[in-house]
Amino acid sequence: MSETARSGKLLLLVAGFLLWSSAFVVLYGLQGLGCRLGWEDMDLGPVSLNRGALLAAWVLHVGLIGVMAAIQARRRSADRGDAFIDRAGLALTFCALVATIWTGLPILTAGSTCS
């Protein structure tokens, strides 16, 4: 396997937190965009459109990171360095999962999404 392909394994170390970064940027951006477009005043079932969009983005990211963690949990590399990446990568993805859940919690608790 070429080095470029094999070094891609290093990305497993940061994949979970890259998704956390995506969640963070999307949530912050979506919140501002929704307020700009007046989504706070539009209903989506029991919640405003803005909160609904934020919830969807949050749950999507939590799901993606959860899937990523499940995939990484099944990896069993024989090579010593790769095995370290498997272990540390899984721990990091799990941390990213907790971080994504924690940083998105204010969506459930904030009174308004725009004030």
Added chain:
Amino acid sequence: MSAAGAPSSDLAMRLHRDLDRIWSTPPGVGRLSAVNHTIVGRRFIVAAFVFFIIGGLLAMLIRAQLATPHGAFVGPELYNQIFTMHGSVMMFLFAIPMFEGVAIYMLPKLLGARDLAFPRLTAYGFWCYVFGGSILVVAMLLGVAPDSGWFMYTPLSSNTYSPGINADVWLLGITFVEISAVCAAVEITVTILKMRAPGMTIDRMPLFAWYILVTAGMMLAGFPPLILGSILLEVERAFDLPFFDPARGGDPLLWQHLFWLFGHPEVYIIFLPGAGMVSTILPVMARREIVGYTWIVVSVVAVGFLSFGLWVHHMFTTGIPHLALGFFSAASTLVAIPTGVQIFSWLATLIDGRPQLKLPMLYLFGFFVVFVAGGLTGVMVAVVPFDWQVHDTHFVVAHMHYVLVGGFVFPLLAAAYYWLPHVSGKVARYPLGHAAFWLIFIGFNVTFFIMHLTGLLGMPRRVFSYEPGWGWDLPNLVSSFGGFLMTIGFALFVVDMMLHVRFGRTAPRNPWGASTLEWATATPPATYNFASLPTVSGRHPLRDTPELPSDLAGGRGYLGFPREGRQETLGIHMTAATPDQVIVLPGPTYLPLYTAFATGVVFLGLLFKVYWLVPVGAVLMLAMFMLWTRGTGQLRDRGPLPIGLGVSAPAHWEAAGAPSWWAMVFTLVADGVLFSSLAFGALFLWVSAPGWPPPQVIDVQWWQPALAGAGLVAAALAGRRAVAVNGNADASRSAGRDRWLLLAAAGHAFALAWLVLLALATPGPTLHAYGAATVALLAYAGFHAALGCVFALFGLWRSRAGYISAARSLDLRIGALWHGYTAATGIAAVLLVAALPRLVTL
């Protein structure tokens, strides 16, 4: 040529003499041509310490002014310059360059290499740092230093309130220094990933290297937003494009976002190297392997990411909606957890080890006390309601100093005593270091502990005077007393260092009994570090193989022989850590100095608004960088070269993953962050700034941006095709390759023409931030297309000159990366330009 077998001591001596001749730097004026990491690293450290002294003297002036109410020491205008320069010098000219200096000096030795990946870039970064820092210091001596605070908030730093050149000095001087930081980040990343000793898989890397790797990655992502912000603010000040002017669709909060996108990770960029020093020194002092290696690595990576989710916690009082504050408050509290994991790992190591209270350990105790206290107040200000109470008070000043001095300065002082025998070959003869520690430790706490109280009593930061009787008199006097006590401590430290170097006893090799590779070199080290390169089979090479230093000195490792007078070191496969290339490094040259001069011409032209000088300097810079390529590469294929121990590897220009290819990858990562920040800025202004929609938008037909994008795509495809054709074995390879390269250049030129036309069609860039943002996006794409032309034509010249073959394709592959990136970001830019007129009417 193989080094197998034990050479006689005569042979070993001859090997050292040969290597010394190959790697040495000329004396006298020739020292200015130094590119060796040991020399440049030492220079970085000394220069950073000089700036630390300057910053410290400024702090003394601040404390002298605030010692009593109605202090008459300096007036408000001078005071503004003093506190702005104190913060700027300490952050940009001391902390970052000091860590860079330690990393530059130490990394190759820790990793088992002979130098960093790009020695000339190291030297160029050093000169940029010195020149940029000098601009700031000279401005201060002339009384025109920046005076808007170290974070340069607009509109205070905008033309209206800072009409002189003070703010320009900051924007240009600091950007000059940031070039140095980004250079260092790229170089460090590539060096750690590609130049470790064979066998040093990533789970065997010294923890210091892990910390520095994460720090370098953070710099690649953290510095571009500030560089962008500085460019935009300078463009606003110089050419009146209103990115931050709310009267014309701009927003001062955009500056705060861009600044703190850099500014908060910056705190961790400073702390993590300090923590890396702790993780290196503490196990040696505790005489026990560090507890929780893997968890420390996990924590460091987690901190690296989470620290980017904190930037708005500096903006809690700016009126941002509560929900958004909640996101940032949550992330701010979260970052304490991985930091805590490291603290507990260190404590566990101490508890389970047999700690010895030697001088470096004493400073580490100082680190524990001060940093943990700073971390706890950090959790306090992460909580929005508390932050609202103490925002912009001296409480925050105290917190920040506890974190930064605790997290960086105390570990640095520990490292100074720990590694000084390595640098100087001497061990201390006098116990002054203990007295210096207590003066610094007590002085620091007297200064800043009580400053929490001053802040809680309501004293704001950045005020040059205060009224008596508000309860601030005594705490300020005590803080000033503590500040002077701390200064005496630092003065004693300097005296101790000088005595140490001048009168210290000769150090035994590895005086602390450490197990990391830097102690396998001679002390002080030779310019080539190792006469031959080690093979590593565990995390503790010197403990696992005590005879390693003598084996390496005797040439019984890799590359234990000189070849054709070239500076050679090894490159490895990133994850497998097997040797995969011989990296040939350049020797001493004045080119980095001359290139930094040319860069200085660009910055000085901008600073003094002599704009005709700017393109002159830019062309000079480009010409100098072109000259760097002289002497690199080969006119014929060499194939695998013997590297000793019966192994062979190709030279780096014939290897797939050459350091310069990876350097381009990481440079483009940083560039991509800058582009994302620009796109964020344009969208942020639309979403959040007052005064939108703009009175006029660009009247763009769909085919105009499409043509620009088509040019860029054609260039990217042609660049890839040139690489593919080059790999073919048939006789038409050379001509085909050149045709594709020419097409790549033409594609960029075509795109550039359309991008310029679009920019010219943008209505009123000075009238509204919409126009300014549109022009900025097009300028970004245009700049990259222009450089794409240069890359393609450079590849063509190298091809014609005979430097390229199927095996020697590095120049083409690096160019292809640039062409691909330019197409991707260029298309994104023109799409955004085309979409904005529709978005703003929503």
